[in-house]
Amino acid sequence: MGDFDLLSEFDPLQQKRKEERKSSEVFDPESIRFAELTGLDQATGAVHLRAAKLKGMGFEEAVDRFYQNNKAHVREGEQVDRQRMAATRQKAEVTESDAALARALAEEDKDREGYEASPEELVAQLEEMGFEKGLALQAARTSKTLRDAADFCVGEEAPAEAREAFALEGERRRDALSIEKGGKLFKLSRASSVLGARWQSRAFSLKSCQLTYVGDHKKMITVWDCYAVRQRDKVLGKEHAFALYAGPAPPTADAKPLALLAADDRQTAKSWLQAISLASGRPGHLLRVGDDGVAANLRCSCTLPADVVDRELSLAVSESNKVVVTKVSGVLEKLGLRVDDEIVSVDDLPAGDSKTAKALALRAPRPFEMHVRRRHHRSTDHAVSKWNQPPQVPVLDLLSLDVDDEIPSQQQQPPPLPAPPPREDDAHVQAVSLVQAALDARARATQLQDPVAARHEYTNLVQTLLAVQPSYASDPAVRDAVAAAFPDLSLAHLYNEAVAASQRLDALITQPPLPEPPQPPPPPVTPTPDRPTHKAAYAFDATEPWQLSVAPEEPLTVVEVLPDGWSDCVNANRHRGLVPSSYVVEFA
Structure with a gap:
């Protein structure tokens, strides 16, 4: 014991x-x-x-x-062993042929029922049939059923539906399959896991529209047709986070993401966002993020290169001093941007005016985001907005008057609309109306104090008289009607008066302006430490006198970080100005 x-x-x-x-x-x-x-x-x-x-x-x-002996007992007779092995092989061959026949019958049923196989299934089945992988990939892009894909591979013409699908998505799918990227990211685990929601460092690989990461197990996410959305707020302490949502419909506020990922810095997050957006076949997206009752707030993310954005997007400043879209076409129009949409900011920087907003959109690292506001109850009386209407043909100035492009003063009434072409039976009525319009323009010009607006009225007067001149010279009835309506008026005298007044005002306007008063000296530079503590992460070209141009990695001393997204900085040459705060980082 x-x-x-x-x-x-x-x-x-x-x-x-x-x-x-x-x-x-x-x-x-x-x-x-x-x-x-x-x-x-x-x-x-x-x-x-x-x-x-x-x-x-x-x-x-x-x-x-x-x-x-097929893992059987060793028997006494060789003949018994050979018979057993032959029977086993025959049974295996019969079983394999039955399985192949069952698969073929299943595929026929699928084709008969209009079953649409996934591209991966089509490629695998075509490779089993003996076709090369490249041809199988092309057939999978153009066809939705195995029969159509097989017809395409043997050289027969693909169906019309397949040709249309290839025309719309073939090139987009091919470009998406070529995107490859790898590196470290953080993945947020599920809250229902043993340790709860937490960030886990994983090695990620993006290839053939598949995002793969390795942890305890190898997992894969299909990113084709997905939405990659940057998170504007911190997520469990991570600042540079982004979420993947399944397509094809845009995600809503309560949508559950496929995965929530994060990077160590903004540049890495942007590079992954761009790669995933391209691999998803989406050059960008437009999401509705809120509504304040007056307008809908939208987020527009775009990966298009600068030359495409410059060609497809035009901006201008509206009467209410808002930066609005005046022309949109191509891919940006397919994303959902519309004419008259207001651009509030570009990559969290205020839009300012139209040139600043366009410059930010062209220079921002891809993908960049725009905060867009779309007002409710927009006019739908016309098929196109006022910004899409063709430009008005400028009035030809036969007197060589320099018509200024400046807008007349706000007190000035808009010029009268051009009269429609007169008919033969009322030509004298139209002539009397034009002469009356010319007299009204002279009356307004004599009352205006603004020389630019007055010259504009005299120019309209001259153009109106030139419009009357052909019918006045050729038709006696027109001359009699004008003389009866305005007995003491001489059109020649009125014409000469308008030309002289226009030339006099033109000389007055073109006089050199008075010199501007001297600018006050700039404020003294605040004492800074001996060694700079920050540097420029990207190049920034100043477009305003109060801005500071910087080069990548240029040492900077930050005097003050302003709440509107700018930082007051001093470079090594003691030049001082404002730089976007997102362009300035601390030394590592």
Whole structure:
């Protein structure tokens, strides 16, 4: 009783050792080794080995014969073994042919029912049929069923539906499949996991529209047709986070993401956002993020290069001093941008005016975001907005008057609309109306204090008289009607008066302006530390006198970080100005 150990009776390691000692006493070493090589238990292995030795076989020959006999007992007669092996092979061949026939019948049923296979299924099935992978990929892009894909591969014409699908998405899919990227990212685990929601560092790889990451298990996310959306707020302490949402419909506020990822810095996050957006086949997206009752707030993310944005997007400043879209086409129009949409900011920087907003959109790292406001109850009386209407043909100035492009003063009434072409029966009525319009323009010009607005009225007066001149010179009835309506008026005298007044005002306007008062001296530079503590992360070209141009990695001293997204900085040459705060980072 003193040598008995109760705990050892429940120790699996001790129990295994005891069983090995017992088996070594019952079975010889060759039987134990035979069982290890064949995967049998020791008792069954001993029976196999004993039967083989009765036939005069050695140990190695017994092992080989065991596998040659389809893991069956070694029998006395060779003929029995051969018959058994032949029957086994025939059964395997019949089973394989039945399985192939079942697969073929299933594919026929799918085609008959209009089943649309996924591109991966089509490629795998076409490769089994003997077609090359490149041809199979092209057929999968153009066809939705196996029969159409097979017809495409053997050279027959693809169906019209397949050709249309290829025209719309073929190139987009091909470009998406070519995107590859790899690196480290953080993935947010599920809240239902054992340790709860937490950030986990994983190695990610993007290839063939598949985002793969390795942790405890290798997992894969199909990013084709997905939405990659940057998170504006911190997520569990991570500032540069973004979410993946399944397509094809845009995600809503309560949509559950496929994955929530984050990067260490903004540049890495942007590079991954761009790669995933391109691999998803989406050059950008337009999401509705709120509504204040007056306008809908939208987020527009775009990965298009600068030359495409410059060609497809035009901006201008509206009457209410808002930066609005005046023309949109191509991919940006497909994303959802519309004419008259207001651009509030570009990459969290205020839009300012139209030139600043356009410059920010062209220079921002891809993908960039725009905060867009779309007002409710927009006019729908016309098929196109006022910004999409063709430009008005400028009035030809036969008197060589320099018509200024400046807008008249706000007190000035808009010029009268051009009269429609007169008919023969009321030509004299139209002539009287035009002469009356010319007299009204002279009356307004004499009352205006603004020389630019007055010159504009005199120019309209001259153009109106030139419009009357052909009918006045050729038709006596027109001359009689004008004389009856304005007995004391001489059109020639009115014309000469307008020309002289226009020339006089033109000379007054073109006089050199008075010199501007001297600018006050700039404020003294605040004392800064001996060594700069910040640097420029990107190049920034100043477009205003109060801005500071910087080069990448240029040392900077930050005097003050302003709440509107700008930082007051001083460079090594003691030049001072404002730089976007997102362009300035601390030394590592």
